């Protein structure tokens with residue numbers, strides 16, 4: 032009999048589902064393995080108001096396969112015109128679980144994001160008062176800053192000043208990619224956590240650039256040097272409650288990835304749990320997989336842990352190398368190593 036591992040059903044604390052045909056194509060892959068997910072609001076146009084989030088939640092629920100057990104946790108896209116009262120109302124009704132900060136121009140569909148951080152101070156004050164977390168895409172957009180340094184510079188120039196000005200604000204540093212970010216999280220005892228993606232535990236920048244350019248490994252923040260990947264592995268597998276899974280599964284069609292100016296994002300929804308079990312087993316930390324995928328996130332978001340479970344079996348998984356969508360094929364993230372665990 033093969034070895035098995037049973038954990039509380041996981042959640043994904045950072046997910047892109049898109050809309051329309053793409054939503055219908057990718058949602059079943061997440062809903063199969065995850066009970067809940069924090070849904071990113073970077074649609075075109077973005078999900079800015081409580082009314083936008085309610086309508087988007089309805090479209091997600093309508094796209095769910097029959098019998099699926101999945102709850103989308105909605106977010107609002109912070110703009111310089113966001114109304115603090117609308118945010119408070121959307122939170123009070125239970126609809127919205129976080130507000131997302133995109134520095135304008137930092138990533139996919141971030142044009143409506145924030146340029147002047149002073150302008151959003153009233154919203155941040157309100158969020159601190161009501162305990163609503165801020166999720167950050169933590170990269171500066173200053174063209175003079177090297178792209179591999181943009182996360183570390185964001186911490187110094189933007190995040191730390193925001194946290195000093197709003198000490199009660201609860202912040203999730205999304206998809207961290209550096210030892211600097213992991214150390215910043217560890218140096219703070221409260222109101223700060225970070226999500227780590229599946230792919231940043233597996234790839235470093237060589238995967239993207241050595242031996243030919245690999246657009247399917249290009250995402251933002253871009254993968255860094257090996258020493259940073261090691262620091263992320265240490266943070267994720269340590270059991271430290273301040274680190275939890277946010278896959279950042281970000282589907283783009285192959286046609287949009289394989290361009291002279293291709294889109295950023297890795298699509299990891301179909302094989303994330305198999306990859307994570309492999310990673311945690313390699314690091315002798317299978318007993319801490321559950322903390323990373325199923326316990327630490329709910330604790331930070333002040334939500335109950337799921338009462339259902341997931342069983343993984345030590346058996347090679349099968350997943351497609353791409354999925355077909357009405358918009359065209361979407362390549363599934365290739366972990367570039369053999370996998371030995373499948374979701375039962």
Ligand SMILES: NC(=O)N[C@@H](CC(=O)O)C(=O)O
Pocket residue numbers: 047073138139168249250251252279281282295296297
């Ligand atoms: N991570 C990515 O490379 N892309 C995300 C945006 C984001 O999370 O920054 C996307 O929406 O495609």
Ligand SMILES: [Zn+2]
Pocket residue numbers: 138168205206251252
């Ligand atoms: Zn991002």
Ligand SMILES: [Zn+2]
Pocket residue numbers: 045046047071279281
């Ligand atoms: Zn993302």
